[in-house]
Amino acid sequence: MEQEDSCIIRLFSNYCALSEEDKRLLHRLEESPIETRAGQVLWEECDKASEFCTISKGWAYSFRNMDDGSRQILELFMPGDIVGMREFAFSQRLTGLAMIDDGVICHFPHHRLMDVFRTSTTLTAVLFAIVSRHQALLTERLVNLARRSAQQRLAHFIYEIYERLNQTGAPSDGHFRLPLSQEQIGDALGLSSVHVSRTFTSFRKQHLVLRERHRMHLPNPQALAELADFDSRYLNDSLKPIFCDNGKQERQNGSSNVTTE
Amino acid sequence: MEQEDSCIIRLFSNYCALSEEDKRLLHRLEESPIETRAGQVLWEECDKASEFCTISKGWAYSFRNMDDGSRQILELFMPGDIVGMREFAFSQRLTGLAMIDDGVICHFPHHRLMDVFRTSTTLTAVLFAIVSRHQALLTERLVNLARRSAQQRLAHFIYEIYERLNQTGAPSDGHFRLPLSQEQIGDALGLSSVHVSRTFTSFRKQHLVLRERHRMHLPNPQALAELADFDSRYLNDSLKPIFCDNGKQERQNGSSNVTTE
DNA sequence: CGCAGTATTGAAAAATATCAAGAGGGGTGG
């Protein structure tokens, strides 16, 4: 219980109580950390894919460069996230990965995951839960891009980040850092940077979002969430206790049960 | 080797040679098949989630109803697909599921998956591979919706289906059935049904896609793929042999290796 | 001080949605 510094372990612990053996296994996924610089591209779209990585410090994003020169940012990763699961079944990367901040990441090869499958049913289940949650994020982003106006998209994007940050513990009465340029935000939302700027201006006039360089302030998060038609189930509901095997198995009888409700 | 009728087993076999024991385990996921009718809603967005299901016959789609009355179709499922993984970590459904065709589906509870984790590392890895491939599809759809014109979106959508159908074996010189109305296609692509109609008309004039009710004909699939900026890696590359444990393990030494190249 | 990246604002253009009217097709009941 002493090496709780690891964000991976903290992340996994959200889903299930871990045995010491499990923790030891997880620690192996964080061997050989590497310092990275802001803007550094960790891999390009067609690179060979035989590794995952975990992000220990800093933010990163996955992206795709389009034929017409534009770019789509697909996912935003924060400390504790596991990156590269998408390519488990693939030999090549399907998206690039770049650091936003300076940070620290740890690579580990695909077959290390096989060790986990072989050794710990608990960790396997938690991994599945993490992938499942990740897919929920992707789905929500898809809905956001396909069906909402520019205002709603931006509101949703900002509010999602705000919520994710709150979940990691840092309670921030509406203030937080968002180290993305308006162009990058546009790349994430499928909007031109010009329109992102206009939308921010509009939000400022409505007193919904105040942005000063990379510092954000939400005077009224509730209102922003409503504008975005934000349904937070996809972020919150996933922290329910998962079926765990280690020792106490009594949780497995009732079907699914929620933590707080 | 005699019960190869099961599409689940066929699907899994794409990734890895299966032991008889594995096949038996898989068969348990297809117990108690249920007949379903076209249009039938298998679950709604907020239903309790404690089951997956496999689709044995027919097509289905997942959807999300928006506040403004519109609807987003997220994924298209075909025989052999496993549905509902997204909610493994959740207590509620995040999207609805509806049948397009008459069909046959099989439910199985989440904890049945735990049996798989406990019993077969091979199947666990294949499951991961399937989820990974599924995530690749989602990602591609996201890029499609965020970054492409209506023409490209529709072209990409149609060509993806064409490719997926080809992969399941039915080689169809450009002819296939697409049992979706133009309104449903619009719901999938974030376009109005009117605009889908216009785009189809334009395709007909360009001799790219001929659609007659639910029958599609692609006189020149190549051209369509080019228009869509279609990169088929996300569909094809995933069939590489995955690290398998059963018996012959020699595949695990080299890092990742591709089947055909 | 000047420079490069970033943000703002206006005007015009392009893409897509909405509204509305009509056409075709297939099933059902008389």
Add this chain to the structure above:
DNA sequence: CCACCCCTCTTGATATTTTTCAATACTGCG
């Protein structure tokens, strides 16, 4: 077999949203 109706599709006119282009301002930094 016909009439009718519902559903899907098509097409035109107009409205809205977002993009693009261009000019200018801001900011931190060497």
